[in-house]
Amino acid sequence: MTDDPGDDGPEYDVDFRDHPDAYEIGRGEEGVFKVEPYKSELLPLWSYADEESAEDAAEAIYERYEEYREDDDFPGMDMARKYLQMGYTRAMRYAKYPGGTKYDDDGTEREPEQWADEEKRRAALVFESYWERVREDETYREAKERHRE
Template identity: 45%
Template sequence: MQEFDCSLDYGSIDFRERPDLYRIGRGEQGVLKVEPYKSEILPHWKFATPETARASSEHILSMFARYLDDDDFVGADVARKFLQMGFTRARRYANYPAGKKYVGPVPADKKGQSGAHGRRRLARQHDPAKAESARIFKAAWDRAAQDPRYLALRKQHRERYESRI
């Protein structure tokens, strides 16, 4: 598996025209960079309440299916990543109302890195509505990630583009 290439000029690349430049990467990597998909999907991505999470995840799943119908693996993969991100963000807010796990700012030399970096961790709380939103997105993410058409296109994409590098 090739790592997501962070060195590309994402503002100037249309990945619908250049799927050869897309790397799946890990987890949610690139979900907010890959155009035109980010701009197509982001307006529909919401998780504040279970009702909005349900509507959002269903809409994104329908977009995922349309991308698959068009044999557009990159679009389908970005839609899958938005579903995954819906789960992870809703889960974060279910545990930490402000979405922050640690007290204090990230030290300047640690920006862009994950982890506490010496900061104290906040106490976990529980927001049942956000937890339900997370469950809704997790179910949608699982459906997308296990879709046989998606799995076939992912395999094809890796063989065609990611094995050459």
């Protein structure tokens, strides 16, 4: 693992499918761009440009989630959940802030608008519905508990 935040390479030198015990759940969307092989499998599916692309992306990511669940692959399940969550949070940022810019040049947080981009809001709501399905899935919750133990 490298500690240099400027390093564009992988954060981990481990295949988490081969070594699921090395996977740490982390907070929120942590690891979405670093945890392999899931990043390479899920990132190409992820898009929130508009409601239609969000629907296609969320459905494809959820299908991967179901495959990971079928294979009892908790790291994959959790990473799919993170990509759905990230679809929601990124699209909602654009929905609330023109151009997705949350902070001014001086670092001051801008006031959110209701709704700066209605299309991004619809995209966010698509992701939210799939993200909720994962969070409420009893198989996911049980696998998460087992993984924490």
